[in-house]
Amino acid sequence: MNHIDKTRILLVEDDVSFGKILRDYLTINGLDVTHVKDGSDGWSTFRNHHFDLCILDVMMPKMDGFELGSLIRGHSKNVPLFFLTAKGQKHDMIAGYENGADDYIVKPVDADILLHKIKATLKRTSVEFAGEEKVEEQYAIGQYVFNTTMRTLTFNTAAPIVLSPKEGDLLQLLCAHKNQLVKREDILRRLWKEVSYFTGRSLDVYIVKLRKYLNADENITLNNLHKSGYILEVKADALSN
Secondary structure (H helix, E strand, O other): OHHHHHHHEEEEEHHHHHHHHHHHHHHHHOOOOEEOHHHHHHHHHHOOOOOOOOEEEEOOOOOOOHHEEEEEEHOOOOOOEEEOOOOOOHHHHHHHHHHHOOEEEEEOOOOOHHHHHHHHHHHOOOOOOOOOOOOOOOOEEEEEEEEEEOOOEOOOOOOOOOOOHHHHHHHHHHHHOOOEEEEHHHHHHHOOOOOOHHHHHHHHHHHHHHHHHOOOOOOOOEEEEEEEEEEEEEEEHOOOO
C-alpha cells in the first residue's frame, strides 16, 4: 500500500482562499489535509492530533511560521516541516532552514511540484509501519506461547490467559519486532489511529497489563525506552529454550 494514501498534513495558512485551493488539490491527490488560519490555532491543532508533515506559512497573525515551526520541532523532532512564503531572498531561506525546515517553498506555489516534494520527503523520513509484516499464528516468548488466532497466552502448563482484542493486537505487534524498539507514536497510529494524550494513556494501561501477564518469566522484560517506545526483550538464553 502506498504510504501517501494515509498521510495527514497540517496546513497553516492565513490566506483563506489560497489555503482552500491548496487543501483541495492535496486532498484530491489522496492526502488528509487539515487547514487552520493562524499560528496559534496551528500549534493547538498539532498538539491534539497526529500529522505526518506540516506546511507552515511564515507571515501569519498571532504566531509566525518560524515560531510555530520551533514549537513543533521541540515537540517532535521527526515530523517534516515545509515553510511557505513570498520571501525568496537568500537570508530568508537560510532563516527557514535554521528554524528546522525540511523544505522552503517560495510563492507562487507550483502545486504539482509541492506534491512531489511531499511524496519524496515522506518516503525518506517515514517511520510508519508498512502494515505488511507477516503475522505468525504462534509466537514463542521465553517460556510463554502466544497464539494470535485464539488470543491466548500460555505459560508452561498453566491455564491460558485469554487476551482482549486490543491486548492481542499490541502483543502481536511487539512480538513481530521482538528485541527491537517499537516507537510509541507508531503503536498509537497503528492500533488507535490517533496520537493524543488520551490514546497515550490508554496505551500505558495496556502496557501495564501485558507486563503483569508476562511477569512469570524473569527472562522477559517489556521496557519503556525514555518514553520514546517499547522493547519486548527476551534474553538470549530464553530464546534458545
